[in-house]
Amino acid sequence: MENKLIMILIVVIGAIAISQLVRVYELTAKLRKHGEHEIPTRDNYLNSKLMLAFMILQFGGFIYLTMKYGWTGRGPAASVQGEATDWLLNLNFVIIIAVFFLTNFLLFFFSFKYVKKPGVKAYYYPHNNKLEMLWTVVPAAVLAVIIILGLRTWNEVTSASPKDAIQVELYSKQFDWTARYAGGDNTLGKTDYKLILGNNELGLITAATIDSSILAMRQGAGGILDIKKLLNNRDTVLTDSLTAVLRKDLGSKERLLRLLTQMKSTHNASLDKHAYDDIIQKDTLYLCVNKPYEFSLRSKDVIHSAYFPHFRAQMNTVPGYGTRVKFTPNKTTAEMRTIKNLPTFNYVLMCNKICGGAHYKMKLMVVVLEEAEYNAWMKGRAAKNFKATYFPAPAAPAATVTPAKDTVKTAMN
Amino acid sequence: MASAAHDVHSHDHHDHHHEESFVSKYIFSQDHKMIGKQFLITAVFMGLVAMLLSILFRIQLAWPGESSDFLNFFLGDQWAPEGVLKEDMYLGLVTIHGTIMVFFLLTGGLSGTFSNILIPLQLGARDMASGFLNMLSYWFFLLSSLIMFLSLFVMNGSVFGIDFPGEWGTVGNGPAMAGWTVYPPLSALPQAVSGSGFGMTLWLVSMAIFIAGSLIGSLNYIVTVLNLRTTGMTMTRMPLTIWAFFVTAILGVLSFPVLLSAALLLIMDRMAGTSFYLSDIMVGSEMLTNHGGSPLLFQHLFWFLGHPEVYIVLLPALGLSSEIIATNARKPIFGYKAMIGSILAIGFLSFIVWGHHMFITGMNPFLGSVFVFTTLLIAIPSAVKVFNYITTLWKGSIVYTPAMLFAIALVSTFITGGVTGIILADSALDIAIHDTYFVVAHFHIVMGMSAVFGMFAGVYHWFPKMYGRMMNNRMGYAHFWITIVGAYGVFFPMHFVGLAGAPRRYYDYSVYGEFDTESFNMIMDLNVIITVFAIIAALGQLIFLFNFFYSIYRGPAAPQNPWKSNTLEWTTPVEHIHGNWPGALPVVHRWPYDYSKPGAAEDFIPQDVPLAEGEVEH
Ligand code: HEM
Ligand SMILES: [Cu+2]
């Protein structure tokens, strides 16, 4: 209803404005003689004053917005790397804001001051090599400083993680995130997209997962045998287009099967242990404060981007191509809540590369814990590693969820 | 001069066959002035479409999920049931908005219009080197515009119920939805988003045609500049407008073919089952067999065009404003040679900076460092240009035509948008703000506003040349002040939205509502303000439209040289004629910037006036 009113109001005002303008136009057109196109001195002066007024508005708007929101609106950085880049950001802001004020001031002030005055001729001043040199060299010098400091920080934040960094994989797909911790050996098991099946959602490579994928490809529902049966069935008549689709599907599946069989023949089963102790975590990413993290990023379908606004970290996840990002969180969730004075605050991982309709909802909560809390959580979680979820013991007692989880919960609240 | 003779001949010929002459004069015209106007009108239409799309999605951003009749009216029940925009159509609107603005309004429209009108007129040529190719370039542009526009109406793999056979059609709803950068795999897989079906096919076909047209046009501009300058018009006596169009055309010729090849490879991946950009992908539960391709290959190819494209959009605007600022400040442009040098430097550097769009794609960090270095180098010639403009105003005698207002505003947006580029070019800082609204603010101000202001400045300044009539100045002033206040009101706060952490291409920011209410409140406050300014700015354009179309038919007749300008186009008769000059071509004796030269009687000396006794050229 409100919107309707606004809309009607806008249309009405627009219509009135146009009809007024037509009238103004008709009047001014009548007043003018043909072929006379001097801009009246009054118009010149008015516009020159408006130039100055606009400058004040622009500067005032900038100052107002900065006072109200600051230039890092998302609060202080929550990681060691983020603090380094924030420091650099502040320095760069000081430089560019100075340039912004200086050059805009000169531009608008000259526009105001040098408006045409009757009887005053412009100063013929085609060039001055010294001046031009000056404003080539000064920006170059300032940029040199910016480049040197920038690259130093860039090298720091993109360099290899220390050996003992905690390995975590972030896996993206339309439209959610899955984290995988490397488990006790701190080594992530290897993966292949062809093994994604059932409860092996991330496609971990082990002798068993290869076998079940081969089986499913061959005999599973919609597998090769099924398709062949359909194609060869003389009792049902398939339309041409359906046959074409089925043949294409059969072709791809046979090709995938060949690749899977190849994988099986070269598989080294002694590496399976790296995969079996991995821990897959879907709803929340828990991190330990002050520990360096090395994230390996992987994507199932399209490009996504792992964007941690509060840690000032971001990296694309690219299908078929592994990427990495590292950071060391240095404020726990609880600390950040106090700093921001916002008891409901939580860190978050978002998707920041357009990836489809629900792109804007693709997120994962991130919780940074004190070391003791984190270890307690991890201890409880370790029992439900990949091996345990992949081969669910038929009669396993449900009590594998240790009380540690509850401790975490209470720490969180 | 063979072409001149031909023109005169065909002119006579037309007088005898009246019906034919309407078609060849207004429709299949080979006259550069008419073709320029055709580009302008087409671009104005496309620009309006893109502006309307932006208002539609801005309404969603400011009042997410609220029902709006305005949305329902324009998008219907399919895309805005109950007046609420669908989330995938949000992406479709953003994508087509960006595509139209960058390519159709500011590439085809800006350089197409003014290169066509001004290159022959300011160089003293009878027409473009090839009138036929010139006409072809417009028709390609028109065809691609129509296809892009129609792609908005894709439904179940067809447009208005017209079916397309085989792999071309049958799937997909809505236009391309992968952003104007159409990164695969999202753009390659119809399963991934509804716009990657037939909508994406139309996008690719439209762009391929657009690129072909743009190449033909650019080659024509280059040849004309090199070969058809009148006697005395040396390269260093050319107006800066022509220098800008010339370098723009070279950038286009060198970079657009790369986009064309990127698009062709994408078409192959979509239709022929190749794997240029695809590897190890599973969409939903469908396992693809593609292996070995790289999505990053597309990004490299795209941005190899994409960055020069920024300057393809910007340089013509800077060229136009150089001319307008010198004329209306009644002063020579300061540092003419340095201005040429910086246009050339910017043109060259723009080819080796594309990686700054890819700092966080997993590109080797060392390579990233190289791109940081080259990108920041571009700031130097840009700074030179800005200071030269400012010095041109110093001690001038400024006449405020609407064109002059827009030209000065362009310098302001070039500064305001340019300085934030320094932040984004610094890879370490880009990590935290890449793909946020900070970027949206940056490129709208430095590229969008600057180029649009340049285009408006050009229209107001050369309208008398195009239509033989004057536009109304007072309406021009009203249009200018509403536009600059509105546009700053839209794009300036976006910096703060981005710094608060808001990603771009988001349908709404409810995620911050859940996790960080402080950022959320800030984002939502500003989003409402931005949308209100956007609506004001959009309404302001109605003043321009009215003034433009009204003046075409009813504006007062233009004198021959209304702005007392030095360049050659003002020596042609007001009435358009084939071949531009009724008699011999003008001969050039001086540079175009002899304004307020000491010792001269008037404060301007046109280029075809011989040097006086004892006068030195600047
Ligand atoms: C009425 C004036 C305009 C408004 C209100 C407006 C608004 C916006 C907004 C809010 C977005 C970001 C949407 C998102 O990322 O979710 C956007 C995207 C974009 N706009 Fe504009 N814009 C306007 C004019 C222009 C102009 C003149 C240009 C010319 C350069 C332009 C080029 C683009 C491009 C290239 C994108 C990116 C599209 C994408 O993300 O794929 N816009 N516009
Ligand atoms: Cu995503």
Ligand SMILES: [Cu+2]
């Ligand atoms: Cu760029």
